[in-house]
Amino acid sequence: MTFDRTRLGFIALVAAGLVAPYLIYPVFLMKGLCFALFACAFNLLLGYTGLLSFGHAAFFGSAAYLSGHVIKELGVPPEVGILIGTLLGLGLGLIFGSLAIRRQGIYFAMITLALAQMVFFLCLQIKETGGEDGLQGIPRGRLFGAIDLSDTLTMYYFVLAVFLIGFFFIYRVVHSPFGQVLKAIRENEPRAISLGYDTDRFKLIAFVLSAGLSGLAGATKALVFQLASLTDVHWQMSGEVVLMALVGGVGTIYGPLAGAFIIVTMQNYLSGFGSWVTIIMGCVFVACVLLFRKGVVGELSGLLTRR
Amino acid sequence: MNMEYILETRGLVKEFKGFTAVAGVDLKVRRGSIHALIGPNGAGKTTVFNLLTKFLEPTRGAIVYRGQDITWRRPAQVARMGLVRSFQISAVFPHLSVRDNVRVALQRASGKSFHFWRSERSLDGLNDRVMALLDEVDLRSFADVVTVELPYGRKRALELATTLAVDPELLLLDEPTSGMGHEDVGRVTELIRRVAQQRTVLMVEHNLSLVANLSDRITVLQHGSVLAEGSYAEISSNPQVMEAYMGNAA
Structure with a gap:
């Protein structure tokens, strides 16, 4: 029964993704999908392993820069550019992880934050990133040398495909033998150790x-907006992804997706309020934490299973 | 290699910033026995326990398990060698189902634990073993319950089933009946007795009637060192023990 419900959820998700651009502005959707993938990747750590990283912008942003750079300056095709960005995310993740993983709780968060700040300053200093201006005018190019991505709708379906691949990959990881051990570690690490x-x-x-998945999200985002900027590597981006996961529901599969769209919607529709956006978002965040401690999706699924 | 003793410590010392919690403990645990470690509060029982399972590193001394020096091994390593511990507060995975609690322990031996690309259905082959283990502790009917909802005594039983899943040779039980009601104590006593038929058990326990009931041999700790050792009859008639331990308890 739960299996059927899972399958039904996936079909609904794919169907919604396919028709959405006919109802909603596609660029907005693409932004939402990129951040949703980022938040889902982050949730794999916070929600399913119990690790709070405060440096995920480093993977997201540096992947955006590198894939933008190789596409724009070296003329590699978009799929290769995104792959390179993902690999950078994986590599940086290995470095960050090796240095931080032995620390617990707040110390882990602080080390990831400190390392991410180093990446930020690197991006600020080196010429290739364009400093304050960022890396602009990244050409979308032709996917596999055949499909022209400059068309917004085509680009949308490409981004949807990237998101779904990432999303199903995360689902697979969470529901794998490996994922079982991760959950055991989240629940009681000393016990997991004592089991060997x-x-x-x-x-x-x-x-x-x-x-790596955060890198994938960042690289895709760079292609969507044809831009990689300091915003992508800034620590605020690391904070935003925490917010998305928390608002949507940590440790749920759909939570970060919902959270990302809620935050992106707020940023878009509240932009008329100027700098008040952050204050409004802060209030929404406080309200969410007080009212829905398990996030929007967490509370909803709690209501459903209680019946 | 001495086959008679499965575990030995030699001059085990643990100092915490000027405070000596364990001051030269020599312990020998006979293979196949139930060995109890008792002593008043603060005698260093739990510290000894954490040293044996490598959750703490000793300041000096050696720990020998099955003839191998394990003094500097990592905790997960000694666990894989069959020296498996329980915890004072029940150590379960609260938000996993009862079934998954046991299965996650069983799956280590399957060698699939790093397989992040496979479905968890690849673990279905373990389900029969899981149910058999749950049967052993009367938890079969609770298999699909989320563990956090189990009553305390049942959680301890689940913990034992999980521990058995990794097939330990030497079981270290840290106060297996702490916080339990009367009925549960009886059940757990029987469980420990059953489990100990094929393995060695070393336990820290406050409940003296349980210790009297179960253990073949008892070591009494006081101020971080061994005060006395022997059978329950020997220990209970030892005047030093009476003064240090029973005197305190009364």
Whole structure:
């Protein structure tokens, strides 16, 4: 029964993704999907492993820069550019993870934050990133040399495909033998150790996977907006992804997706209020934490299963 | 290699910033026995326990398990060698189902634990073993319950089933009946007795009637060192023990 419900959810998700651009502005949807993938990747760590990283912008942003750079300056096709961005995310994740994974709780968060700040300053200083201006005018190019991505609707379906691949990959990881161990570590790490699991290795692999997927999200975002900027590597971006996961529901499959769209919607529709947006978002966040402690999706599924 | 003793410590010392919690403990645990570690509060029982399972590193001394020096091994390593511990507060995975609690322990031996690309249905082959283990502790009917909803005594039983799933040779039980009601104590006592038929058990326990009931041999700790060792009859008639332990307890 739960299996059927899962399958039904997936079909609904894919169907919604396919018809959405006919109802909603596609660029907005693409932005939402990129951040949703980012938030889902982050949730793999926070929700399913119990690790709070405060440096995920480093993977997202540096992947955006690198894929933008290789596409714009070296003329590689978009799929290769995105792949390179993803690989950078994986590699950086391995470095960050190796340094931070032995630390617990707030110390883990602080180390990831400190490392991410170093990446930020690197991006600010080196010439290739364009400093304050960012990397602009990244050409979308032709996918596999055949499909022209400059068309918005085509680009949308490409982004949807990237998102769905990432999303189903995360679902698979969460519901794999490996995912079972991750959940055990989240629930009670000393116990997992006493059963013979080298928990640091499991946490490191989860961290690297999460970083790689964040890189995938960042690289895709760079292609959508044809822009990579300091905003993408700034620590505020690391904070935003925490917010998305929390508002939507940590440790649920759909939560970060919902959270990302809620935050992106707020940023878009409240932009008329100027700098008040952050204050309004802060209030919404406080309200969410007080009213829906498990996030929007967490509370909803709680209501459904209680029946 | 001495086959008679499965576990030995030699001059085990643990110092915490000027405070000596364990001051030169020599312990020998006979293979196949139930060995109890008792002593007043603060005697260093739990510290010894954490040293044996590598959750703490000793300041000095050696720990020998099955003839191998394990003093500097990592905790997960000694667990894979069959030296498996329980915890004072029940150590379950609260938001996993009862079934998944046991299965996650069983799956380690399957070698699939790093397979993040496979469906968890690849673990379905373990389900029969899971149910058999749950049967052993009378939890079969609770298999689909989320563990956090189990009553306390049942959680301890689940913890034991999970521990058995990794097929330990030496079981270290940290106060297996702490916080339990009367009925549960009886059930757990029987469980420990059953489990100990094929393995060695070393336990820290406050409940003296349980210790008297179960253990073949008892070591009494006081101020971080061994005060006495022997059978329950020997221990209970030892004047030093009476003064240090029973005197305190009364």
